Amino acid sequence: EAQLEESGGGSVQPGGSLRLSCATSGFTFSSYAMGWVRQAPGKGLEWISTISGTGGDTYYADSVKGRFTISRDNSKNTLYLQMNSLRAEDTSVYFCARAYALRFFDWVDWGQGTLVSV
Amino acid sequence: QSALTQPASVSGSPGQSITISCTGTSSDVGAYDYVSWYQQHPGKAPKFIIYDVNKRPSGVSNRFSGSKSGNTASLTISGLQAEDEADYFCTSYTSSTTGIFGSGTKVTVL
Numbered sequence: 001e002a003q004l005e006e007s008g009g010g011s012v013q014p015g016g017s018l019r020l021s022c023a024t025s026g027f028t029f030s031s032y033a034m035g036w037v038r039q040a041p042g043k044g045l046e047w048i049s050t051i052s053g054t055g056g057d058t059y060y061a062d063s064v065k066g067r068f069t070i071s072r073d074n075s076k077n078t079l080y081l082q083m084n085s086l087r088a089e090d091t092s093v094y095f096c097a098r099a100y101a102l103r104f105f106d107w108v109d110w111g112q113g114t115l116v117s118v
Numbered sequence: 119q120s121a122l123t124q125p126a127s128v129s130g131s132p133g134q135s136i137t138i139s140c141t142g143t144s145s146d147v148g149a150y151d152y153v154s155w156y157q158q159h160p161g162k163a164p165k166f167i168i169y170d171v172n173k174r175p176s177g178v179s180n181r182f183s184g185s186k187s188g189n190t191a192s193l194t195i196s197g198l199q200a201e202d203e204a205d206y207f208c209t210s211y212t213s214s215t216t217g218i219f220g221s222g223t224k225v226t227v228l
Contacts, residue, residue, distance in 0.1 A: 044220070045164065045222070104217075108175060
């Protein structure tokens with residue numbers, strides 16, 4: 001069974017930075033694309049980024065492009081999200097997710113989320 | 119890019135069928151058969167229930183079904199049960215090589 005656990009959330013001032021981590025187990029990490037999806041309090045889901053299994057391809061929503069960087073360490077089975085120039089509108093619960101099969105935008109396994117308050 | 123449009127709420131009685139719509143554009147829902155649906159209970163992570171418009175991942179009840187016509191996709195829940203009370207989100211691949219979610223629909227079982 002896949003396990004995903006986010007960490008690194010917290011409170012930060014506007015303009016500040018945070019780095020989220022997502023530790024995984026229970027599946028062959030390097031075989032799957034991974035991503036981040038966020039949810040503002042009481043609001044809907046927003047896809048923000050995807051990274052391929054090798055890390056060679058990355059995709060971003062316009063709302064975070066140029067400010068956030070997704071990366072992964074396949075030797076540590078861990079996904080990261082570096083968030084810079086944070087804004088109030090970035091306040092959300094951030095979920096990491098494993099892509100379904102060979103997909104890049106369908107999410108079959110999710111962490112429980114970590115709250116980022118800006 | 120704005121979220122896909124879903125009704126804010128849909129309700130039904132136990133045993134009934136309900137349908138949730140998800141309207142996009144010719145650059146997302148209308149362009150690809152890559153529409154998926156998620157169920158989210160309060161305080162929980164989303165659950166993947168439909169992909170490629172009408173396919174169910176292993177273990178998902180066959181009471182959930184999907185369809186698409188033009189720029190609008192739909193999720194139907196048949197034989198409504200109390201446990202189906204949750205928020206439902208559609209999502210689609212887009213021509214910009216991104217993903218976009220719907221605005222979400224709260225399903226209430228009366």
